[in-house]
Amino acid sequence: MLRAAALDQQLSDLLSDVGVLVFYLVVWGLVFAGTALFVGAFVPFVTGDSLLFASGLIAAAASGVDIWVLAIGTGIAAFLGDQIGFLLGRRYGRPYLDRRGGPRTRKAIDRTEAFYRTFGWWSVVIARFMPWARVFVPLIAGVGNMGYYRFLTANVVGALAWGVGITVVGYFAASIPEVRVAAYVIAGVFIFAAIVAGIRAWRADRVTADTSEG
Known part of the structure; x- marks a missing residue:
């Protein structure tokens, strides 16, 4: 408990230095860039579940951060x-999708296409919880001419379940004293696993690309 209290104080000091508004904007910007700018395809550990959960933990530990402002902003x-990914896919089509990344990324796109064909509307919701699918399903839905309002409804449900849901779960997990230490441990494990997975995916993509060029 002493370590958790010390960490709480450190996080509070950090937010006092950089400002609560900057904290909000960084979290929201990373979430937006994860799909709109395809950042999540290369560094999923920075824009995915671990970011949301950790931001919820910080909101519980630091004064001045409103969990509902943070969570609703994350969902938006x-x-x-x-929405940006969907419109890009609709506007530029399959050739635009084919230019994303190296051979490993293109294989991920192929898997995501099969996933989209299987689950349709639900793929947009489920993909939120799958690092690679989260990036490419909106594009593929646009390329496949999914109805705009059909995609819109699925996107709203997914944003609420993932963006708002995981952030709030992190907050309440940390705000209950009996589970606070466990919440930090769980978050640390998830963040570490996500970082390792992201680095391995990036290295494998580079090796495959170098082999293809050779």
Whole structure:
């Protein structure tokens, strides 16, 4: 408990230095960039579940951060990011999708296409919880001419379940004293696993690209 209290104080000091508004904007910006700018395809650990959960933990530990402002803003950022991806896919089509990344990324796109064909409307919701699918399903839905309002409804549901849901879960997990330490441990494990997975995916993509060029 002493370590958790010390961490709470450190996070509070950090937010006092950089400002609560900057904290909001950084979290929202990363969530938006994860799909709108395809950042999540290369560094999923920075824009995915671990970011949301950790931001909820910070909101519980630091004074001045409103969990509902943070969570609702995160949901809106997630919604807008997917809308941009969908419109890009509809506007530029399959050739635009084919230019994303190296061979490993293109294989991920192929898997995501099969996922989209199987689950349709639900793929937009479920993909939120799958790092690679989260990036490419909106694009593929646009390329596949999914109805705009059909995609819109799925995007709203997914943004609420993922963007708002995981952030709030992180907050309440940390704000209950009996589970606070466990919440930090769980968050640390998820963040570490996501970082390792992201680095391995990036390295594998580079090796595959170098082999293809050779």
